[in-house]
Amino acid sequence: MLNKDQPVQGYVIYGEFTRGGHTRQIFFSPDGYTSAGTFVGMKAHYRTVSKEMPRKQWKITTTYASPISKTLAAAETGEPYSLDEFTEEWAEKRLAPIQSYLNDLIARDWQMVGVPLIVEASKQDMDDIAALKTPTKVLYRIKQSRTAAGFPEDLF
Secondary structure, three states: OOOOOOOEEEHHHHHEEEOOOEEEEEEEEEOOOOOOOEEEOOOOEEEEOOOEEEEEEEEEEEOOHHHHHHHHHHHOOOOOOOHHHHHHHHHOOOOOOOOOHHHHHHOOOOEEEEOEEEEEEHHHHHEEEEEEEHHHHHHHHHHHHHHHHHOOOOOE
């Protein structure tokens, strides 16, 4: 969406996976703007919880946003840019920082719970994401969506 004026800055995609009494949760926050108008690139938030560690902290990884930053800068200054170059660079590198985590889900036979969920991300959520804090209101919306989608109440 990338519109500084919109209260909703994009959508968070959430997935949940289980294996042997452990649950992996992952969500991707969108590219967007904070309430101050600062650009924030997409982040991956993930954790693995179990009965032994039910309140594990969320880890946050910044995904590759360089071509988006370049494109936004070019648009603001009026410089020309190549959409083909942008698309190729972005597609190849976007999830590189989290690739090993995603590969591990496949290699170790983690099973997806339900379906991926999608919730909104506001400017205030983007403020937390920019400060590398876990966006608690996003987690609340995910919890509400899990319940509505019929996910098991317990994570493990």
